[in-house]
Amino acid sequence: MANxxxxxxxxxxxxYLCHTTEHPTADTVYLHIRxxxxxxxxxxxxxxxxxxxxxxxxxxxxxxxxGDRFDGRTDLHYHVICRECGRVFDLELDERHIRSIxxxxxxxxxxxxxxxxxxxxxxxxxxxDKNPKxx
Amino acid sequence: MANxxxxxxxxxxxxYLCHTTEHPTADTVYLHIRxxxxxxxxxxxxxxxxxxxxxxxxxxxxxxxxGDRFDGRTDLHYHVICRECGRVFDLELDERHIRSIxxxxxxxxxxxxxxxxxxxxxxxxxxxDKNPKxx
DNA sequence: TCCTAAATAATAATAGTTACTAAAATTATT
DNA sequence: AATAATTTTAGTAACTATTATTATTTAGGA
Numbered sequence: 001m002a003n004x005x006x007x008x009x010x011x012x013x014x015x016y017l018c019h020t021t022e023h024p025t026a027d028t029v030y031l032h033i034r035x036x037x038x039x040x041x042x043x044x045x046x047x048x049x050x051x052x053x054x055x056x057x058x059x060x061x062x063x064x065x066x067g068d069r070f071d072g073r074t075d076l077h078y079h080v081i082c083r084e085c086g087r088v089f090d091l092e093l094d095e096r097h098i099r100s101i102x103x104x105x106x107x108x109x110x111x112x113x114x115x116x117x118x119x120x121x122x123x124x125x126x127x128x129d130k131n132p133k134x135x
Numbered sequence: 136m137a138n139x140x141x142x143x144x145x146x147x148x149x150x151y152l153c154h155t156t157e158h159p160t161a162d163t164v165y166l167h168i169r170x171x172x173x174x175x176x177x178x179x180x181x182x183x184x185x186x187x188x189x190x191x192x193x194x195x196x197x198x199x200x201x202g203d204r205f206d207g208r209t210d211l212h213y214h215v216i217c218r219e220c221g222r223v224f225d226l227e228l229d230e231r232h233i234r235s236i237x238x239x240x241x242x243x244x245x246x247x248x249x250x251x252x253x254x255x256x257x258x259x260x261x262x263x264d265k266n267p268k269x270x
Numbered sequence: 271t272c273c274t275a276a277a278t279a280a281t282a283a284t285a286g287t288t289a290c291t292a293a294a295a296t297t298a299t300t
Numbered sequence: 301a302a303t304a305a306t307t308t309t310a311g312t313a314a315c316t317a318t319t320a321t322t323a324t325t326t327a328g329g330a
Contacts, residue, residue, distance in 0.1 A: 005276045005327055026318080041279045046318065048277095064197040067317055080244055091244050101236070105255050109215055109226050112269075113257035120240050122248035134247075140296050140307045161287080176310045181287060183308095202286055 009033065009040050010048040017058050017072030023088040025067045061088065063119065080120040084127035091120060144175050145183040152193050152207030158223040160202045196223065198254065215255040219262035226255060
């Protein structure tokens, strides 16, 4: 897991992930990076996104529909997916709650539970404003 | 969403889902049903699994790796995926907790949160027994 | 500068899933 | 029970997301 060599493509991908909150898919990352490196290939994007996820510099979010999404924010937090627009938002709960969810789960499982992911579903502020009857 | 016509294939799929706790993938369902209906097609399995999920007679579980899994248990509950063997287990928390997770999330999100899915990660009893050093 | 390992672009291959279509099965109508 | 209308099916092709392959390029150390 060590022999990592610098690459401008990977640096650009990480840079992008750290400065966006839109939780892009690999394809979205590809389209964006291509503006700076017009002949980067999609495979390179996938490889580097997975590399960043492996080294803990990014998080891979599996959503039920569409491809996986990536997040440059690596502290423990959750995600809300808006049923209207499909966008993914960050949501933070304090660590006390996160830990209590794990231990609660452990009490109901004959085995060990060490982590979890939550995907919340709802409607984002933007969509509520456009569509007030949803409130 | 109404004009549903009976089919033995769909009935067999539902029957199978309701009597297994292994959270099979579409392919696993296919292999199983094929023992009774040797020329059922994979497309039929997918179509019916999605149909059952749409009508609320089954649940589709997205896992980060491998295909989606299906669950004939439709009451509110969660899942634990064993990092060792990859199997998916049911885990129930009482409704009080489930609701409190939603409302807690709602307080930290500028919008509404109405539901969520949790995927827990851990090690199942079976794998712990085989590999006691993991405890 | 030269060497070696790693990274790249381009492309092929794969996995999981959906779409299409003619034939078969189910349900409603006579 | 026969017929008609509509859904479902099997078989297959197509599609989307992702990973693997490979020859070439690049990074970084000797």
